[in-house]
Amino acid sequence: MSSRLFQEIREKRGLAYSVYSFISSFIDTGLLGICVGTDPQEVNRILEVINNEITKIIEGDVSKADLMAATEYLTGGILLGAESSDTRMMRLAKNEYIFGRHIEYEELLQELEKVTTEEVVTCSREAFLPGNVSLATLGPVEKADLDLGGPLFQFN
Numbered sequence: 532m533s534s535r536l537f538q539e540i541r542e543k544r545g546l547a548y549s550v551y552s553f554i555s556s557f558i559d560t561g562l563l564g565i566c567v568g569t570d571p572q573e574v575n576r577i578l579e580v581i582n583n584e585i586t587k588i589i590e591g592d593v594s595k596a597d598l599m600a601a602t603e604y605l606t607g608g609i610l611l612g613a614e615s616s617d618t619r620m621m622r623l624a625k626n627e628y629i630f631g632r633h634i635e636y637e638e639l640l641q642e643l644e645k646v647t648t649e650e651v652v653t654c655s656r657e658a659f660l661p662g663n664v665s666l667a668t669l670g671p672v673e674k675a676d677l678d679l680g681g682p683l684f685q686f687n
Contacts, residue, residue, distance in 0.1 A: 534600070536565065539580050546573045546580070558629050563658060571671050575678040578666075582681035588655045593648045602643055609639065659683060 537550045549568035555561060567577050612618040613636060626634045664683055 534604070535584050536567075536581065539584060540567065540577055544576070544580070546577050574668065574672055575676075578678065578684070579681070582683040585655070585659055585683050586681070588652065589659060591648075591652050593651050595648060598646065598648050598651060602646070605643060606640055609636065609643075 536552060540546050540550045541548070547567045547569035549566070552563065552565045554563050565581060567581075569577055612622070623633065626632065661682070666677075666679070666684065668677075
C-alpha cells in the first residue's frame with residue numbers, strides 16, 4: 532500500500548512530502564493506517580487518490596507482480612527487523628501471546644509466500660467496509676472543508 536500511495540501522491544502528483552502506511556495487529560483487532568504530510572490545500576486531492584487506490588484493490592486490481600513486490604518488501608522488513616533486539620523481543624512476546632508458541636522466521640516467510648492475490652482482495656474488502664474507516668487530521672483543516680465522497684469515506 533505504501534508504494535502505491537507514495538508513487539501516486541508524491542512521485543506522480545507532488546501532493547505531499549511524506550506518505551506511508553503501517554499496520555498494527557493484535558489478537559482481536561488491528562489497524563491499517565495511512566499517514567500523509569501535506570499542505571492543507573491538497574488534502575481533498577490526496578483523499579481522492581487514497582480512495583481511488585483502495586477502491587482499485589477492493590475491485591481486484593492486484594497483480595501477481597504487485598503481490599510479489601509486496602512480499603519481497605515485507606520479507607526484507609522482517610529480516611532487517613531480526614537484527615534489532617527490541618524488534619526480536621517484541622516478536623517473541625507477540626508469538627507467545629497470540630499463537631502460544633515460537634514461530635521461526637522460515638515458517639513465517641513460507642506462509643507469507645502462500646498468500647494469493649485473491650486473499651489480498653478479500654481481506655481489503657473486509658477491512659474497508661463502511662464503518663471500518665476513520666479519518667483524523669492535524670492542522671488547519673475543518674471537517675466542513677473535507678470532500679468525503681466515494682465509497683471509502685461512507686461513515687456510519
